[in-house]
Amino acid sequence: MKTIYFILLISFAGLSAKAQSIAVSKNASISFFSSTVVEDIEGKSNTANSALDLKTGNIIFKVMNTSFQFKKKLMQEHFNENYMESNTYPFSEFKGKIIDPVDFNKDGNYTLSVEGTLNIHGVTKTCQSKVNLVIDKGIISAKSVFRIKIADYKIKVPSIVFKNVAESVEVRVSAVYQPKTI
Amino acid sequence: MRLTPLYLKILLLSLLATITLSSFGQDDLEKALLTAPSPGHQKVTATFKSTKLINGHTNETIYKNELDFKVDHRFGDIAGSQGGIKQFFGLDNSTDIRIGFEYGISDRLSIGLARAKGATNVQQLYEGSIKYRLLEQTTDDYIPVALTLFGSNTIAAVSASEDPASAAAYHSFKDRMNYVSQLIIARKFTEGISFTLTPSYIHRNLTAFRDQNDLFALGAGARAKISKRMAVVVDYFIPFRNSADKAYLEGINGTKFYNPLGVGLEMETGGHIFHLNFTNAAAIEEMQFIPQTTSSWLKGQYRWGFSISRRFSFNKK
Numbered sequence: 001m002k003t004i005y006f007i008l009l010i011s012f013a014g015l016s017a018k019a020q021s022i023a024v025s026k027n028a029s030i031s032f033f034s035s036t037v038v039e040d041i042e043g044k045s046n047t048a049n050s051a052l053d054l055k056t057g058n059i060i061f062k063v064m065n066t067s068f069q070f071k072k073k074l075m076q077e078h079f080n081e082n083y084m085e086s087n088t089y090p091f092s093e094f095k096g097k098i099i100d101p102v103d104f105n106k107d108g109n110y111t112l113s114v115e116g117t118l119n120i121h122g123v124t125k126t127c128q129s130k131v132n133l134v135i136d137k138g139i140i141s142a143k144s145v146f147r148i149k150i151a152d153y154k155i156k157v158p159s160i161v162f163k164n165v166a167e168s169v170e171v172r173v174s175a176v177y178q179p180k181t182i
Numbered sequence: 183m184r185l186t187p188l189y190l191k192i193l194l195l196s197l198l199a200t201i202t203l204s205s206f207g208q209d210d211l212e213k214a215l216l217t218a219p220s221p222g223h224q225k226v227t228a229t230f231k232s233t234k235l236i237n238g239h240t241n242e243t244i245y246k247n248e249l250d251f252k253v254d255h256r257f258g259d260i261a262g263s264q265g266g267i268k269q270f271f272g273l274d275n276s277t278d279i280r281i282g283f284e285y286g287i288s289d290r291l292s293i294g295l296a297r298a299k300g301a302t303n304v305q306q307l308y309e310g311s312i313k314y315r316l317l318e319q320t321t322d323d324y325i326p327v328a329l330t331l332f333g334s335n336t337i338a339a340v341s342a343s344e345d346p347a348s349a350a351a352y353h354s355f356k357d358r359m360n361y362v363s364q365l366i367i368a369r370k371f372t373e374g375i376s377f378t379l380t381p382s383y384i385h386r387n388l389t390a391f392r393d394q395n396d397l398f399a400l401g402a403g404a405r406a407k408i409s410k411r412m413a414v415v416v417d418y419f420i421p422f423r424n425s426a427d428k429a430y431l432e433g434i435n436g437t438k439f440y441n442p443l444g445v446g447l448e449m450e451t452g453g454h455i456f457h458l459n460f461t462n463a464a465a466i467e468e469m470q471f472i473p474q475t476t477s478s479w480l481k482g483q484y485r486w487g488f489s490i491s492r493r494f495s496f497n498k499k
Contacts, residue, residue: 066224072495073245073289078452081228082410087373158411161452 023104023140025050028175030063034166041165043068043079050175052140057098059114061173062091083155084121093119098131107135114144120153140177145170226319229328229370230378232491233284233292233313235403235417236444236459237471238380241330241368243313244286244493252491254280254466256301261482272485277301277464282309290315294334301465302474303350304360306339309467319369332364336469347391357388360469364401374407382419384469392430398422399472405448413448415457419472442475446487457489 031044048063065086070076080086096116110133118127129146149168150157157165230240233250244250258275259265265272282296294311311334319328337359342352352358363383370376380401389395403417419442432438446459462484463471477483 071497072248073497074248074453074493074495077228082452156410158451164452 021054023052023054023177023179025052025175025177028061028063028173030061030068030171030173032068032169032171034169036163036166039164041070041075043070043076045069048173048175050142050177052142052177054104057102059094059096059098059116061094061175063093064091065089083150083157089120089122091119092121094127095119096127098133102133104135104140105138107137109134118148120148121155123153125152138179141175142177143172143174145172147171223320223322223324226321226328226370229319229368229376230405231413231448231450232455232457232489234489235378235405235415236446236457236461236487237442237463237466238378238401238403238417238419238468239313239330239332239364239366240376240378240403240405241315241328241366243290243315243330244284244292245495246286246289247496248286249494249496250284250491251494252280252282252284252489254278254282254298254487254489256461256464256466256487257485259477259483259485260460261484263481265482277485278466278470280466284311284313296467298465298467300338300340300467301470303343303348304338304340304470305350307336307467307470308339309334309336311335326369328366328368328370330366330368332362332366334362334468336360336362336467349386349388349390349393352388359387361385362468362472364468374413376405378403378417380419382468382472384472386469386473389473390431392427394424394427394473397473401472411450414445415448415459416443416445418443421472437476438478439473440475440478442471443479444487453493455489455491457487459487459489460484461487 026049027046028048028050029044029046030048031042034041045063045067047067048061050059050061052059065084066080068076068079070079094116096114098112098114100112102110102112112131112133113128114131115126115128117124127146129144131142131144134141147168147170151167230242233240233242233244255276256278258269258272258277260271269275278299278301280296280298282294284292284294286292292313294309294313296309298307298309299305300307311332314331315328316331317325317327317329319325338350340350343350345351361384365381367379368376382399382401384397384399386395399419399421401417401419403415405413405415407413421441423439428439440462442461442463444459444461444463446457449456462477462479463475464477464485465471465474
């Protein structure tokens with residue numbers, strides 16, 4: 001039995017040591033803008049989740065599609081029902097890695113490259129962007145802006161509203177990470 | 183513990199070792215740390231696309247600060263004695279036309295104003311209505327059905343009839359009032375299939391001689407999507423008539439009452455909703471098509487109908 005306790009102790013120690021190198025954001029914000037001559041559309045979610053591995057630079061964003069809020073409620077309904085099909089594809093997700101080396105323990109302002117895969121509407125595509133990191137007294141804030149083509153993700157826009165929905169939308173992501181403590 | 187066999191110990195050890203190992207797998211750990219956002223009791227949205235199916239209401243209301251403008255039209259009989267090629271399959275006549283506005287006070291409460299021609303001799307109708315979402319269905323079936331209350335008051339502006347047995351033999355303003363109360367029970371079964379059940383109560387302050395002032399009815403409706411933006415819609419109403427009064431009315435002038443049935447095609451294009459439908463009901467207002475449908479599908483007395491609705495938003499956030 002002593003052996004078991006020992007192993008138990010070791011394994012928990014292993015877990016918690018690992019956990020402290022992970023920073024988490026539970027209220028990351030993700031917004032997107034579609035702008036055409038006819039109409040501007042904006043959707044914003046403030047309840048996206050993100051985790052950042054401080055050792056490897058691995059990063060994940062996950063957002064529930066129904067959490068996007070729109071100025072026009074009917075647009076929100078259409079977004080979920082016709083475009084994102086949130087019932088079938090409830091989440092959008094980014095899994096990637098900050099490829100430039102960075103020391104997360106050092107305060108500063110960094111612009112780094114991030115690449116990974118973006119999963120929207122059941123379609124996974126590789127994606128690359130710049131991320132702006134601000135580290136201030138151990139608190140990490142990340143911001144990124146990139147564009148995606150909605151056709152890449154098999155989101156179809158009917159010809160009748162073709163002029164209302166832009167072919168590519170600008171996505172803005174921002175997160176403030178709290179170091180994870182158990 | 184003294185009795186624990188050795189192999190159980192080994193099993194336990196290897197299990198713990200696996201946990202420790204897996205915790206070092208990068209993505210898996212990150213995933214595990216991200217407690218998936220719990221959806222909780224999420225509301226089911228878009229049970230129906232429009233506030234009405236064909237004749238009857240759905241559980242849907244208009245969102246806050248949005249305005250719905252709707253035009254309904256019913257043509258004359260396609261076939262039967264009043265239809266056929268001479269009347270161009272009903273297109274020469276219009277039995278009823280309604281123009282209505284609905285506005286969302288909140289996401290749950292909307293109010294409406296409408297003007298309809300009126301299909302019987304009770305005509306020039308002004309309708310004020312109120313619709314309130316009492317309960318909304320949730321995706322986890324914590325609330326399995328949506329409940330919406332609908333109430334309307336319709337005033338007939340037509341000049342009073344000389345015939346004392348007429349439904350338009352008004353003596354006072356009060357006689358021109360008609361009320362409809364409905365409880366709309368709705369459920370979205372799948373992404374593409376939704377149903378309604380609508381117990382209704384209609385009160386008309388003045389009716390034709392021996393017609394009923396108070397009438398209960400039950401409505402049912404369904405919508406089935408056939409493509410992303412197109413659906414088949416159907417609805418049906420059964421009025422519970424007093425048989426003695428019904429027999430009297432049918433005996434005196436030979437008019438028979440039929441249950442209104444509508445079938446149609448719904449198209450939605452983001453902001454616009456079009457309905458193309460066939461129904462035996464000549465009237466559009468609830469206080470008229472539920473108690474006063476005297477045309478029959480089997481006699482060819484069904485008609486083309488359409489509705490067009492357009493949504494405007496006044497949200498400036």
